[in-house]
Amino acid sequence: xxxxxxxxxxxxxxxxxxxxxxxxxxxxxxxxxxxxxxxxxxxxxxxxxxxxxxxxxxxxxxxxxxxxxxxxxxxxxxxxxxxxxxxxxxxxxxxxxxxxxxxxxxxxxxxxxxxxxxxxxxxxxxxxxxxxxxxxxxxxxxxxxxxxxxxxxxxxxxxxxxxxxxxxxxxxxxxxxxxxxxxxxxxxxxxxxxxxxxxxxxxxxxxxxxxxxxxxxxxxxxxxxxxxxxxxxxxxxxxxxxxxxxxxxxxxx
Amino acid sequence: xxxxxxxxxxxxxxxxxxxxxxxxxxxxxxxxxxxxxxxxxxxxxxxxxxxxxxxxxxxxxxxxxxxxxxxxxxxxxxxxxxxxxxxxxxxxxxxxxxxxxxxxxxxxxxxxxxxxxxxxxxxxxxxxxxxxxxxxxxxxxxxxxxxxxxxxxxxxxxxxxxxxxxxxxxxxxxxxxxxxxxxxxxxxxxxxxxxxxxxxxxxxxxxxxxxxxxxxxxxxxxxxxxxxxxxxxxxxxxxxxxxxxxxxxxxxxxxxxxxxxxxxxxxxxxxxxxxxxxxxxxxxxxxxxxxxxxxxxxxxxxxxxxxxxxxxxxxxxxxxxxxxxxxxxxxxxxxxxxxxxxxxxxxxxxxxxxxxxxxxxxxxxxxxxxxxxxxxxxxxxxxxxxxxxxxxxxxxxxxxxxxxxxxxxxxxxxxxxxxxxxxxxxxxxxxxxxxxxxxxxxxxxxxxxxxxxxxxxxxxxxxxxxxxxxxxxxxxxxxxxxxxxxxxxxxxxx
Ligand SMILES: Nc1ncnc2c1ncn2[C@@H]1O[C@H](COP(=O)(O)OP(=O)(O)O)[C@@H](O)[C@H]1O
Ligand SMILES: [Mg+2]
Numbered sequence: 001x002x003x004x005x006x007x008x009x010x011x012x013x014x015x016x017x018x019x020x021x022x023x024x025x026x027x028x029x030x031x032x033x034x035x036x037x038x039x040x041x042x043x044x045x046x047x048x049x050x051x052x053x054x055x056x057x058x059x060x061x062x063x064x065x066x067x068x069x070x071x072x073x074x075x076x077x078x079x080x081x082x083x084x085x086x087x088x089x090x091x092x093x094x095x096x097x098x099x100x101x102x103x104x105x106x107x108x109x110x111x112x113x114x115x116x117x118x119x120x121x122x123x124x125x126x127x128x129x130x131x132x133x134x135x136x137x138x139x140x141x142x143x144x145x146x147x148x149x150x151x152x153x154x155x156x157x158x159x160x161x162x163x164x165x166x167x168x169x170x171x172x173x174x175x176x177x178x179x180x181x182x183x184x185x186x187x188x189x190x191x192x193x194x195x196x197x198x199x200x201x202x203x204x205x206x207x208x209x210x211x212x213x214x215x216x217x218x219x220x221x222x223x224x225x226x227x228x229x230x231x232x233x234x235x236x237x238x239x240x241x242x243x244x245x246x247x248x249x250x251x252x253x
Numbered sequence: 254x255x256x257x258x259x260x261x262x263x264x265x266x267x268x269x270x271x272x273x274x275x276x277x278x279x280x281x282x283x284x285x286x287x288x289x290x291x292x293x294x295x296x297x298x299x300x301x302x303x304x305x306x307x308x309x310x311x312x313x314x315x316x317x318x319x320x321x322x323x324x325x326x327x328x329x330x331x332x333x334x335x336x337x338x339x340x341x342x343x344x345x346x347x348x349x350x351x352x353x354x355x356x357x358x359x360x361x362x363x364x365x366x367x368x369x370x371x372x373x374x375x376x377x378x379x380x381x382x383x384x385x386x387x388x389x390x391x392x393x394x395x396x397x398x399x400x401x402x403x404x405x406x407x408x409x410x411x412x413x414x415x416x417x418x419x420x421x422x423x424x425x426x427x428x429x430x431x432x433x434x435x436x437x438x439x440x441x442x443x444x445x446x447x448x449x450x451x452x453x454x455x456x457x458x459x460x461x462x463x464x465x466x467x468x469x470x471x472x473x474x475x476x477x478x479x480x481x482x483x484x485x486x487x488x489x490x491x492x493x494x495x496x497x498x499x500x501x502x503x504x505x506x507x508x509x510x511x512x513x514x515x516x517x518x519x520x521x522x523x524x525x526x527x528x529x530x531x532x533x534x535x536x537x538x539x540x541x542x543x544x545x546x547x548x549x550x551x552x553x554x555x556x557x558x559x560x561x562x563x564x565x566x567x568x569x570x571x572x573x574x575x576x577x578x579x580x581x582x583x584x585x586x587x588x589x590x591x592x593x594x595x596x597x598x599x600x601x602x603x604x605x606x607x608x609x610x611x612x613x614x615x616x617x618x619x620x621x622x623x624x625x626x627x628x629x630x631x632x633x634x635x636x637x638x639x640x641x642x643x644x645x646x647x648x649x650x651x652x653x654x655x656x657x658x659x660x661x662x663x664x665x666x667x668x669x670x671x672x673x674x675x676x677x678x679x680x681x682x683x684x685x686x687x688x689x690x691x692x693x694x695x696x697x698x699x700x701x702x703x704x705x706x707x708x709x710x711x712x713x714x715x716x717x718x719x720x721x722x723x724x725x726x727x728x729x730x731x732x733x734x735x736x737x738x739x740x741x742x743x744x745x746x747x
Contacts, residue, residue: 052702056694077702077705
């Protein structure tokens with residue numbers, strides 16, 4: 001079975017600035033859920049941005065193969081259409097654009113790029129309402145402008161809704177639990193878990209172990225100074241919780 | 254900033270590449286001698302077969318204009334205009350006021366077809382996909398350079414008692430109405446360009462809605478400047494008598510030329526008791542090229558007089574064109590309980606300069622006004638909102654709400670907000686909100702991560718930004734305006 005994602009000796013820096021990703025290697029097979037844990041400032045969010053193509057970063061070495069194509073050659077929207085989804089730690093607000101209209105534009109932009117038939121309004125509305133129900137997202141939230149005035153929990157549920165609707169092959173979740181109380185955390189993780197399937201993989205980025213009680217990973221990586229410094233099973237998360245990252249700091253240098 | 258930079262680059266080149274209305278119609282024209290003089294004014298008046306009082310009215314304005322100074326307070330700069338180097342009147346050579354569309358020069362009909370303004374009745378502004386039968390009717394008055402070349406749906410409007418015709422024709426057919434109202438909202442003393450307009454105006458539309466009549470269709474005037482070195486000075490007068498309603502749309506384009514062209518129009522609206530006038534403009538005059546060469550100087554005076562009790566006047570404008578825009582559609586809230594509204598979207602890019610806004614003059618008791626202004630600046634343009642809200646001593650209970658938002662695309666453009674507030678009555682309540690934001694790289698990235706192309710992301714964010722105002726436009730105009738906004742942001746993918 002071909003891997004879904006292969007990161008090979010990736011090096012990246014902030015345009016005109018510091019080097020953040022420093023010889024990173026990672027292979028993820030279809031259906032696997034990997035967790036990346038590491039201290040603040042390790043470069044975890046930067047990794048998610050480099051993978052999704054955010055402007056402002058320069059790739060100085062290595063490659064990323066995703067579903068058989070060289071990911072780094074694609075624009076952010078092409079990467080999205082190829083099946084990469086980034087669940088933002090701080091989702092952006094878009095005033096004046098209703099949530100439903102945004103979802104419609106997003107779904108159909110991707111379908112169009114893939115040469116698939118576009119969803120009609122009634123089809124989309126039905127689908128969104130169904131998915132919304134499972135996340136406690138009501139009609140009012142769908143009418144409101146995207147993320148404007150949403151609470152932290154609402155924003156994360158909205159990210160999860162987008163993810164469920166867009167049905168990506170690969171989900172990167174950056175600190176998916178930040179700003180969530182325990183109830184919201186359960187709703188969001190249930191949504192994420194419902195998406196787990198033999199074809200779909202996930203990369204769960206977090207610096208707390210708590211989230212991994214709800215989204216249980218197959219593999220856990222310790223990430224420091226821009227690369228993976230240690231890899232283990234799901235029990236590694238608990239170990240880290242007890243011992244901290246200090247023991248891996250030296251390995252990183 | 255790569256994406257935004259690309260957007261900026263693209264936006265910079267738009268005016269050259271994207272202005273779709275820049276073609277020229279080859280048609281012989283008859284002009285007044287070049288320059289401005291009493292003789293030229295007499296020539297225009299004679300061409301129009303005007304009554305003596307009209308000629309006198311023009312000459313009075315001219316005499317006054319000679320003593321006036323060009324205003325300098327706006328945040329716009331341009332070389333001195335040589336008023337002697339312009340033609341003040343141009344009409345198609347074979348022109349004879351047409352009785353029906355069959356008599357209109359086919360070249361001119363073609364021009365309007367190309368512009369998407371077919372003058373065939375039963376059809377509306379092109380490019381809008383609305384099933385036959387559900388299409389709203391729109392009567393069009395088409396003004397080509399200095400003359401009205403066609404007015405549609407005359408008969409149907411006549412049956413409803415509505416008068417909709419070129420102002421030159423109204424002077425002959427309804428002289429008393431014209432005499433009663435012309436210049437009663439914008440007097441000869443008003444401002445430099447309005448006074449000039451009074452001296453030399455050539456044509457424009459006249460509308461009268463009788464008491465209690467709801468105008469059975471949208472009325473529209475479509476202005477086209479074709480001729481070189483020719484100023485366009487049209488004058489529009491709309492009167493909504495007691496309890497009547499009318500919605501009026503105005504559109505405009507001009508060929509691409511290297512020289513600047515002057516457009517100095519005057520629009521006067523009068524709403525009597527319980528009447529309502531909704532006036533919408535999609536202004537798309539040629540903005541000049543990316544380096545600021547050419548384009549229309551748009552110096553326009555638009556004012557509505559809510560003369561009657563509980564009357565209402567609402568201005569909605571989408572401004573994307575012109576090299577310079579100097580324009581403040583205003584409401585004089587004279588009647589008790591009257592209300593005024595101003596909804597504006599002003600987009601500037603390239604080297605465009607926009608200084609636009611409104612005046613809400615509260616004179617009567619319990620008058621209300623609402624101002625929603627959205628300015629979008631890109632390229633090296635400058636976009637200024639300038640607004641005055643005032644309450645007279647007698648305007649007890651006057652209320653205003655102003656919301657004024659600016660959006661910047663790129664680092665080389667400017668947005669400015671200049672509000673003036675004067676309340677001489679202690680019970681007046683004025684609220685003012687203003688924001689300036691920049692289209693952020695993060696917001697575009699968020700949209701693109703969800704699958705939108707960069708171009709679509711910019712259009713989505715901008716459409717969200719202007720939504721409150723777009724909602725105020727009649728449906729078919731909203732669609733056109735939305736397209737226009739997308740066109741002016743087209744090609745933003747790097
Ligand atoms: N746009 C930026 N400009 C400058 N420094 C940045 C930028 N983004 C991230 N950094 C720096 O890069 C390092 C890695 O940041 P980040 O990827 O956010 O780490 P993490 O998500 O693991 O906490 C930090 O030192 C951070 O300050
Ligand atoms: Mg982070």
